[in-house]
Amino acid sequence: MEKLINYKKQIIIIAILLIVIVIGSGIYILHTTLNNINYSKSEAHVAALKQFPGTIISSSIEYENMKIFYEIEIENQQQDYIEVSVDAKSGKIIGYEYKER
Template sequence: MAAFALGGAVIAKNKTNSIAENLSPQTRITKEQARKIALERVNGTVVDEEFEKENGKMVYGFEIKDASGKVMEVKIDAETGNIISVEQDDEDSDANGDDDEDNDEMKSDNTNLASQAKITKEEAQNTALKKAKGTVEDSELEEENGKLVYSFDIRNKKGTITEVQVDAKTGKIVSVEEEDAATESAEKKQEKMEKDKKKP
């Protein structure tokens, strides 16, 4: 019985080593290095982390809680060390009751829209990042001009934001617009006004 258990342990160990060998060519940076990069981008405490394959790439994912209690998810390319995306965690809930109601409404709307989409957000994001290099600051699924689109705000190394819209049914790029600070501020005000209108 002991020999069988020992044999099982050896098999398990060999299997683990095999997995590590298969992943190693795609992981040029360590988890510690990736965590440091993530914490330089979002200052806070790491509450969760994972290592997974996404869109053909090995990715480190870190959920970081900042000083305000907001949880941000930072994804790092395990081969290059580049930041793939920085987004607020969907599961993060606000303490404010009104905000919770708004979030519930938005999630309900997003669920309805998501059921109509033919491609995933990850596929659309991959397409957007090929068009505009940088870090995804914000993303949403919305209807615009009668089309269902994924919108991505991508910040480049210069600090400017490029909004890329991808058709959620065909996967084709609908529009690419570079936003200045004034345009970005105006859009945020418009979004806030639309949220306020939904409140009873």
């Protein structure tokens, strides 16, 4: 019976440590993410429209491979769709792709 109580205490301590580690990691990732955003969504829109004139259909912020970027979908005058990726840290266009309607 005493061994069972000792195991319960150890399990509770391990569970608490794991929770603290997960929360700490989440706070670190959030802090790092927020420090890597130097350009706002509207500044990213301006950068994308400067190179690809048209109307913004949609935009969102994405996080992939430790990089933060804006995905902006633009419809140009020829009614083509262009998906533009703008780096949230540098404000530079890091990629684009023409999409079929």
